[in-house]
Amino acid sequence: MKTIAAVPYYDLREQYAALRAEILEAIDRTCRNAAFSLGDEVASFEQEFASYCEAKHCIALNSGTSALHLALLAAGVGSGDEVITTPNTFIATAEAIAYTGAKIVFADIDPRTANLDPRLAESAITPRTKAILPVHLYGRPVDMQAFQKLADAHKLSLIEDAAQAHGARFRGRRVGALGICGAFSFYPSKNLGAYGEAGALVTNDDRIAHYCRSARSHGELRRYFHDFIGYNYRMEGFQGAVLRIKLRHLDVWSARRKAISQRYREKLDGLALRLPHDDPRDDCAYHLFVIYVENRDAVQAELKNWGIGTAVHYPLPLHLQKALAYLGYKPGDFPHAERACQQVLALPLFPELTTEQVDYVCESLHEIIGRS
């Protein structure tokens, strides 16, 4: 084994160092204005992020999970309804469905993209299906055209989980507000990350925007007049201030993520591993760069010996999680998702990663895996 400098899976410190003066000034400004919850910075961020997403409205919230919850409520989803989603995602996607009282219904993924397969989703539709919630996993857009067709044919609400896909484009259009509405997360490690918890919902629908603005703040639009039982899902003032600064860099960061991903693709070509398929008509947000390998745990352990950080998103598909055992699914129900979870390995990917570090990861994989 060679002696090397470590390559972290991700590291947010360098980015902070570059933006430190600007961010400290913005936080100080927020404090001086005592705008700690919502406020002017958040309102400006809403406008700027809506415009970034090519959407009419953005409603700033305290997390991506809250955004998913409000999106489903805005679609009228409640108990007695079913919502179809992918088992190959972070649990928040399914939790939000459960919060509404609706039943979570899974359909398997397309193994080439790891995203929900529209044809399999179609076969999961019943008379109780109310909405369909695909996830742009790792920033890779789902086939929105196919899902929109399904939604139209069966009168379903199409909601996007865009928590990993800030700025991604499906056939030239930004994801998020392509269906009735979409949820973004600004969890610190996402492509656009706050300095704490934050999220947002985007939509072109005035009625949904109006409902969500009220629902995030205890069902009120006017202070202390409550039209319905709502939530405290407001974004903190600080987060709006930080996100405004970071949003200005997002396209540059995304371009760097793409360049790193392309270098990985070139340098890993010919190795005994599989890479997800990118549709050349779409723009991936490259949240994660994942490979699929047969003996994943061994490869991960070996990379660790080389000083390289990796992660598994996700080790267990949702239909086999203990929390969702009540749904009655069993191993073998979604073989593509199960295989993806056994084989997936995310390599280091963040804008500050150097080309030398990327090459070192690739050289290590050449040594560890060998040619197919």
Ligand SMILES: *Cc1c(COP(=O)(O)O)cnc(C)c1O
């Ligand atoms: C991060 C994430 C969420 C949840 O967002 P939070 O801001 O952490 O609540 C939901 N769905 C997916 C696919 C995610 O990656």
